Amino acid sequence: MRTASNVLGTPLIPCGFDPLTGFYRDGCCNTGGDDTGLHLVCSEVTEEFLQFSKARGNDLVTPVPQWNFPGLKPGDRWCLCVVRWKEALEHGVAPPVVLEATHISTLEFVTLDELNEHSVSSSD
Numbered sequence: 001m002r003t004a005s006n007v008l009g010t011p012l013i014p015c016g017f018d019p020l021t022g023f024y025r026d027g028c029c030n031t032g033g034d035d036t037g038l039h040l041v042c043s044e045v046t047e048e049f050l051q052f053s054k055a056r057g058n059d060l061v062t063p064v065p066q067w068n069f070p071g072l073k074p075g076d077r078w079c080l081c082v083v084r085w086k087e088a089l090e091h092g093v094a095p096p097v098v099l100e101a102t103h104i105s106t107l108e109f110v111t112l113d114e115l116n117e118h119s120v121s122s123s124d
Contacts, residue, residue: 004030005104007112013122015042015101016077019070029079029103038109039079042101044120047074049088049095058084077101082109089114096120 004012014027022028023039031040043049045060050072053060060078063071072078077098086109088094097115100122106115 004028006100007102007104007106007115008099009104010100012103013100015079015098019072019076019078020068021077021079023079025068029101031103031105037081038083038105040082040103040106041080041085042077042098043080043085043095044077044098045072045074045080046093046095048093050074052088052091052093053084056084056087082106086110089118094118098122 006012012028012030015021015029017027020027022030023035023037024030029040029042031038050061060072063069080095085094085097089110095118097118097120099115099119102115
């Protein structure tokens with residue numbers, strides 16, 4: 001398997017293991033043909049974003065045990081669908097992004113400048 005790149009053009013680093021994120025639940029914002037939601041953006045979710053997403057019909061707070069989903073709380077790192085992150089950006093509630101853990105395909109939807117405006121360090 002080929003190593004994916006991040007939006008900076010370097011190897012993609014893990015986004016988060018607690019809770020375990022990624023479409024493939026490998027801790028990384030990897031993607032493939034079966035990832036129709038494009039879970040590309042490694043974000044540090046905020047309360048404001050979680051409420052925005054819930055109001056849009058995507059409840060990320062409530063646990064769903066049958067999908068091994070613990071529910072998110074502010075500060076958790078999670079691979080978000082790029083279209084949802086862009087929508088949050090347009091509404092002024094985009095959560096911070098870990099550039100080194102955000103898949104390069106994100107740049108097909110948003111600019112690096114937009115991501116940089118919301119970036120946090122991978123070690124934060």
